[in-house]
Amino acid sequence: MKQMYFIINLQAKNGRCRKVWEQIEQQLTQYGTPYKACYTEYSGHAVELTKAIAQEEYEEEKTIVVVGGDGTLHEVVNGAIGHSKLTIGFIPGGSGNDFSRGFGIPQDPLAALKLILDESPKNVVDIGRISAGTTSHYFINNMGVGFDAAISDDANHSKLKAKLNVLSLGSLAYAFIVIKKLFTYQSTDMWIKIDEQEKQFKQVWFVTLANQVYYGGGMKIAPNASATDGLLDVIIVHNLSRWKLLSVFISVFWGGHTEFKEVCMLKGKKVSIQTQKPVIAHADGEIIGNTPMEVEAVCDSLTIITGKLEGTG
Numbered sequence: 476m477k478q479m480y481f482i483i484n485l486q487a488k489n490g491r492c493r494k495v496w497e498q499i500e501q502q503l504t505q506y507g508t509p510y511k512a513c514y515t516e517y518s519g520h521a522v523e524l525t526k527a528i529a530q531e532e533y534e535e536e537k538t539i540v541v542v543g544g545d546g547t548l549h550e551v552v553n554g555a556i557g558h559s560k561l562t563i564g565f566i567p568g569g570s571g572n573d574f575s576r577g578f579g580i581p582q583d584p585l586a587a588l589k590l591i592l593d594e595s596p597k598n599v600v601d602i603g604r605i606s607a608g609t610t611s612h613y614f615i616n617n618m619g620v621g622f623d624a625a626i627s628d629d630a631n632h633s634k635l636k637a638k639l640n641v642l643s644l645g646s647l648a649y650a651f652i653v654i655k656k657l658f659t660y661q662s663t664d665m666w667i668k669i670d671e672q673e674k675q676f677k678q679v680w681f682v683t684l685a686n687q688v689y690y691g692g693g694m695k696i697a698p699n700a701s702a703t704d705g706l707l708d709v710i711i712v713h714n715l716s717r718w719k720l721l722s723v724f725i726s727v728f729w730g731g732h733t734e735f736k737e738v739c740m741l742k743g744k745k746v747s748i749q750t751q752k753p754v755i756a757h758a759d760g761e762i763i764g765n766t767p768m769e770v771e772a773v774c775d776s777l778t779i780i781t782g783k784l785e786g787t788g
C-alpha cells in the first residue's frame with residue numbers, strides 16, 4: 476500500500492485550519508487508515524518536510540496530502556520537484572483556496588479527503604518555473620509582477636488583516652489594502668517576450684502568468700487557462716487610469732476584465748519580463764523578489780489528485 480503523509484499548517488486561515496485537521500484526523504481514525512502527520516512550524520518548513528519525505532527509504536510511491544492553504548501547497552510543490560514517486564493531494568484549509576477551485580477539489584474537507592482515499596484520478600499537470608539570476612522557483616497557480624504582488628506583500632504583513640481574519644472579515648482588510656495601493660502604486664513600462672515575440676508595454680500595472688483559472692480567492696483572472704496545455708496564460712493590464720484599474724480589478728471576479736482594451740490576454744510557453752526599474756513579484760501569493768525574470772511552463776512535472784480539471788473539456 477502507498478505510504479500516506481499529511482503536511483499540516485495549523486496556522487492557515489489564522490489558526491482555523493486546526494478545526495479542519497481535527498475533522499480529518501477523526502475520519503482517518505474511523506476508517507483505520509494508516510498515515511504519518513507532519514506539522515509545519517515556520518514559513519518554508521513544508522519545503523523541507525517534503526524533501527525529507529521524498530528521500531525517506533521506502534520503495535513504494537508516496538502520497539503527500541497538504542492540509543492548509545495555497546501558500547503551504549506552494550511550498551510542497553517546490554519541495555516535490557524532481558521526485559517522480561510523489562503524488563500530491565490537497566485538503567483546503569486556507570483563506571483563499573484557489574488551487575482547489577481550479578483543480579476541481581471540493582471545498583468541504585471531508586469530501587476532499589474522500590477524493591484522495593477513493594484513489595480518484597491522478598493528473599500529471601504543468602507547473603511554472605521562474606528563473607531569476609541563479610535561483611529557480613516553481614508555482615502551481617500563478618505568478619504576478621506589479622500591483623497584485625504589491626497587494627500580496629502588504630496583505631501578508633498586515634496586522635489589520637490578521638485581526639479582521641479572526642472575525643471572518645479578512646476580505647474587508649484586503650479591500651482596504653487594494654484601495655490604498657490604488658492611490659500609491661506607480662505603474663511602469665515593461666518589455667515582455669512571449670516565446671519569440673517581444674513587445675514593449677507602457678505603464679503596466681500588473682502582469683499575471685496563470686496555470687489555472689483562479690487567483691486572489693476566487694477571481695477568474697485567466698478564464699481560459701488549463702494546467703494541461705503546456706502553456707501559461709499571460710494577462711497584461713496596462714495604460715489605464717487608477718479609476719479604470721479599479722473597474723478592471725472588480726470585474727476580474729467574474730472574468731469581465733477580458734473585455735477591456737487595456738487588458739491584453741496572451742498565451743505562451745516561455746515568458747521573459749524586463750522592467751524599467753525592479754518590480755516586486757509573487758508566486759502563488761508568496762513574494763519571491765523583483766524583476767527581471769524568465770518564466771516557463773514545465774510540462775508533465777507533478778502528479779496531483781484532482782477532481783475534474785477546468786479547461787480540459
Ligand SMILES: Nc1ncnc2c1ncn2[C@@H]1O[C@H](COP(=O)(O)OP(=O)(O)OP(=O)(O)O)[C@@H](O)[C@H]1O
Pocket residue numbers: 484485486487488489515516517518519520543544545546547548550568569570571572573760761
Ligand atoms: N507554524 C507556522 N507558523 C507561521 N507561519 C507558518 C507556519 N506554517 C506555515 N506557515 C506559513 O503560513 C503561510 C500561509 O499559509 P497558507 O497559505 O497555507 O494559509 P492561508 O494564507 O490562510 O491560505 P491561502 O494561501 O489559501 O490564502 C505560508 O506562507 C506558510 O509558509
